[in-house]
Amino acid sequence: MFAKKLLGIAILCSIGSMGIASDVNASALGMKPKTGPNEPLGYIIHNPYENAPLTAVVTLNNHEISDVTVTVHAKKGGVPITYPVGDVRIIDEGGVPIFGLYAGYMNKFTIKWTEDGKRKSHEYKMLTPDIDMGFSQKNWAKAPTAEVIKVDPKFKDRLYFVNWTTADSKTGLMMHNNPDAPGAFSWDGVPGYMIFDTAGDIRWYMNPYTTHDSKDYENAGYAMGMNVTDKGNMVWVQGQGWKHMTLMGRMISEHSLPGLYSDASHEGIQIENGNMLIRAARKDYKRSDGMVVNTVRDQIIEVDMNGQLVDTWDLNKILDPMRDAALLSLDAGAVCLNIDINQKGHTSSAEEMANSHLGDIHGVMTGRNWAHVNSVDYDPVDDSIIISSRHQSAVIKIGRDKKVKWILGASRGWTGEFADKVLKPIEDGKLLKCSDAGKCEDTSFDYTWTQHTAYKVDEKGTYTVFDNGDGRFLEQPALPTMKYSRSVEYKIDEDNMTVEQIWEYGKDELGYEGYSPVTSIVKYQADKNSMMSYFASSGLYGLGGGYGNLKMDDTTGKVKSILVEHEYGKTEPAVRIDIHSHAMFATGYRAQVIRAADMLK
Structure with missing residues (x-):
């Protein structure tokens, strides 16, 4: 009897599959989505x-x-x-x-x-649903908003990727929050990745809840340093690893850092040989005095796209972690992501830095934030890397042999073999007379100070650097409102060891309005022969005479980032869009030009 029932079921299924019982075949579709009557493709x-x-x-x-x-x-x-x-x-x-x-x-x-x-x-x-980028008691808006000031018709099709760094009440669950603990893992926050068009509308954003988990060691950490790969996909670093995703949100891969490394932030960039350069730190590092520490923002690693380690640059061995010339002039109220209004205007003495606790705090010696590398680039011409070291106020080129090729920065504190690597400023073919603090006479030339991003412009043979401007000439000005930031382009003659400034924007055009004490970027755009700049933390301390009276409940914590794009060589921007924060001290980090045709080809 049981066998006959099975035979009957088999016959019925066979009949249905032949179309005789079409209602059975239709029911087999179950809940599968169906197209409408006027939809020529699928659902x-x-x-x-x-x-x-x-x-x-x-x-x-x-x-x-x-x-x-x-x-x-x-x-x-x-x-x-x-x-x-x-x-x-x-x-x-x-x-x-x-x-x-x-x-x-x-x-x-x-x-x-x-x-x-x-x-x-x-x-x-x-x-589509409304935007949800995370909320906390610090929010006054659901997302940053864009105020379009100017758009030249030639740039109307631009799409600008921007990212913001901020914490919400869901983040920080794994942070040690211990000022005496080593390393930089205390930095965690909800990812703020979005794309604006030139009308000021958000046309893409990343879901912070699926790409970040503050309860998971591998998926916590700030999402920073997004770049586009040769295949048109996104890569970025995030705490203890890095991620690789398509514009459509398909996660191609997620990689942990190699075993001895931690705290990836600021930069993850694919280079011409197809590998990734990542700025990280070292675990359990033995110093010359025998103390074992976790280092802070002073390691460059090269990995392949599978995450396998290829090469390393240990800046503690390549540079001098005891050089304090730039560190002595830093405003302790804003040391990159460390925004501490209680330290406003304070500069640390050599004794304070030498004896301060270990960890993510500016100071000399391995185990403190003496280098603070915030960008890395690659020069395929001579197989070298170019780093921006904020806390040395220097852009430095280093070969595959781990030897310094040149240093762009004030000469004070560079001793021994490093002294010969400091580039000499020129103007109109003549050497300039400059003090060891970087102040040059009768010229518009200036070095960069606590800069962010230093990239080679392969098409021009030049370098772009964002000069944040803190500690200019290795000192603090008489008034905070005397500070300014600049986008700068330099031409470097490596044979003659000279540097010439060929373009700048921000000093005269924006002044204190554009002063961005932390973060920011300037990058050449080959498709329109232009310069894109992002004054990412302008207005962090308000525009009314500095931040002397700032309190945590003041709305002066509403940051205005200034995004501009210039036709090459011009100082009048073709595009200006002011992007306003959505939460207290939510600070803009970087921007990129996004070309959908390149990312969906």
């Missing part, structure tokens, strides 16, 4: 990988298509986004990737494609 998947809420994929439903172009239509007063999609990318994403949707809006987008030799087109509609 839509919103936020397919949960990491990028303003993206979607239009599935193919077995259609074979090619030559795809997508346009996300602008809302009133907005900017449309149009990009081609590579045929392989469509297979890779499992459908047509839709990037650049508005938040909390009934979006319209058009897909054009070729199928069976015919050109086809269809307009879709899709409602």
Whole structure:
């Protein structure tokens, strides 16, 4: 009897599969999404990988298509986004990737494609959720907002990726919060990654809850130093590892740091040989005096895209961790991410720095934040790296042999073999007369001070550096409002060991309004022959005479970042967008130009 029942079930299933019992076949689809009556391709998947809420994929439903172009239509007063999609990318994403949707809006987008030799087109509609980038008692807005000041028509299609650093009440659960503990793991915060268009609308942001977990050692930490790979994907460092993700939010890979390293922040960049350079720290490092410490922001590692260690640069052995010339002039109220208004205007003495506790605090000797490297670049011409060392107020080129090639910075404190590596400033072909504190006579030339980002411009043979401007000439000015920040371009003659300043922006044009004590970037953009600059922490201390009366409940903690883009060589910006913070002391970190066509090809 049991065998007969099984035979009957088998016959029924066979009949259904032949189409005789079509209702059985239909029910087998269960809850599978179905396309509407006027949808020529497949169904839509919103936020397919949960990491990028303003993206979607239009599935193919077995259609074979090619030559795809997508346009996300602008809302009133907005900017449309149009990009081609590579045929392989469509297979890779499992459908047509839709990037650049508005938040909390009934979006319209058009897909054009070729199928069976015919050109086809269809307009879709899709409602998206509102932005959720994390909330805390410090918030006054759900996300940073953009105030568009100026956009030259030639730059209207620009998309600017920006990221912010801030903590919320969900982060910090694993932070040791112990001033006597070594290392920099105390830094944790909700990731603030987003893309603005030139109308000031957010067209992409990263889900902070799926890419960060403050309860997990491997997934805690600030998300910083986002860069674009040769395949058009995103890479960034985050605490104890680094991540590799597509613009659509598909996490290609997540890597832990090699075993002896920790505390990755500020920079993770793919270089010409396909590997990654990452700024990190060392665990259990034995100093010359026998003390074992965790180092702070003074290690450069090279790993392949699988995370395997390739090479290392230990700056404690390459440079001089006892040089204090720049450290003595730092405003202790803002030492990179350490924003401490109780230390406003204070500069540390040599004795204080030599005897201060270990960990992420500015001071001399391995185990303190003596170097604070905040960017790394690579020169394939001579297989060297270029670092920006904030706490040495110096840009330094170092060879694969771990030898210093040149130092761009004031000469004070560089002794022995380093003294011969300091570049000599020139103007109109003549050597300038400069003091050891970096003050040069009868010239517009200036060094960079507590700078962020130093990148080689391969197309021009020059270097761009963001001069934050704290500790200029190795001192603090009489008034805080005398400070300013600059974007600067230098030309370096390595044969003659000279440096010439060929462009700057910010000193006269912005003054104290643009003063950014921490973070920021300037980077050449080859596609439009332009310079993009991000004065990321301008307004951190308010614009009314400094921060002498600032209290934690003052709204002067509302930071205004200034994003500008210049046609090459010009000082009048073609684009200016002011980006206002959404929470107390939420500080802009970096910006990048994003080209959707390159990232979805």
